[in-house]
Amino acid sequence: MAHGIYRRPGPALKWEHVVYSLDQMGWTVHVGGRSALELQGMAHYLPLGNSQLIDLYGGGKVPTWVQSFQTSFQFTIHTAQLFDPLPKSAVHHRPFGAWDWPIPFSLPELALLELLAGVRNRADFDMADKFFESAVNLRPSLLRDLLLSCTQVKAKRLFLWFSDRHGHAWHQALDTQGIDLGRGKRLIVKGGAYDATYQITVPKEMTNGQEQSIY
Numbered sequence: 001m002a003h004g005i006y007r008r009p010g011p012a013l014k015w016e017h018v019v020y021s022l023d024q025m026g027w028t029v030h031v032g033g034r035s036a037l038e039l040q041g042m043a044h045y046l047p048l049g050n051s052q053l054i055d056l057y058g059g060g061k062v063p064t065w066v067q068s069f070q071t072s073f074q075f076t077i078h079t080a081q082l083f084d085p086l087p088k089s090a091v092h093h094r095p096f097g098a099w100d101w102p103i104p105f106s107l108p109e110l111a112l113l114e115l116l117a118g119v120r121n122r123a124d125f126d127m128a129d130k131f132f133e134s135a136v137n138l139r140p141s142l143l144r145d146l147l148l149s150c151t152q153v154k155a156k157r158l159f160l161w162f163s164d165r166h167g168h169a170w171h172q173a174l175d176t177q178g179i180d181l182g183r184g185k186r187l188i189v190k191g192g193a194y195d196a197t198y199q200i201t202v203p204k205e206m207t208n209g210q211e212q213s214i215y
Helices: 015-024 033-042 108-117 122-134 140-149 153-166 169-173
Strands: 029-031 052-058 073-078 091-096 101-106 193-195 200-202
Touching: 015 029, 015 052, 015 073, 015 101, 029 033, 033 052, 033 101, 033 108, 033 122, 101 108, 108 122, 108 140, 108 153, 122 153, 140 153, 140 169, 153 169, 153 200
Parallel strands: 029 101, 052 073
Antiparallel strands: 029 052, 091 101, 193 200
16 A cells, blocks of 8 residues: 555455554544534535545644555644643544444534634635534533643634634533633734634624724
8 A cells, every 4th residue: 555554455445444544553643623523414515526535633743654545535634732631532433334443533522623723714714604503512511621721722712703603502501711812813814804802803704794993
């Protein structure tokens, strides 16, 4: 398959085989972010193209051969340390194949924060907004644990902003006391509207005419 990497004869290689092999070899990775949300039933759009894109998150680098496959899937590797520590309860295992091999996935609470860590433009905002529309059954206790251990200020501020925007039932039960939101303004969208509560810029069309100032 790649230099020093072999596979046993069998059915066509799938991305789950690679993730399971990494897990068995001791690499701490899990399917997260957009991929975890889509594969757990929260997708709003069908992916375009012939190659399936899988977001892999972990606490460090993965072997280079992971991105060497010329197959129907590709991995996007996210190595940034977003949590210190990552609550173990935020990752679960879904069975795959005839042998029910456990594949590690981010639960939706974690996957949303991973997704928000990568928001950079209006298209990213729109995608995140669609996922938050579907996020009606999140667990406030797990969310609190994740927000307390998350090290990225932008992701936390965006999560709380989207939570306010959609107002799901779990939002009312979420205890935000003690969550560190950092200091200073964060310019996320150029030409966007400034939200004074969380000190971030957001797309003007998402403010319902309540923007306070424009960067």
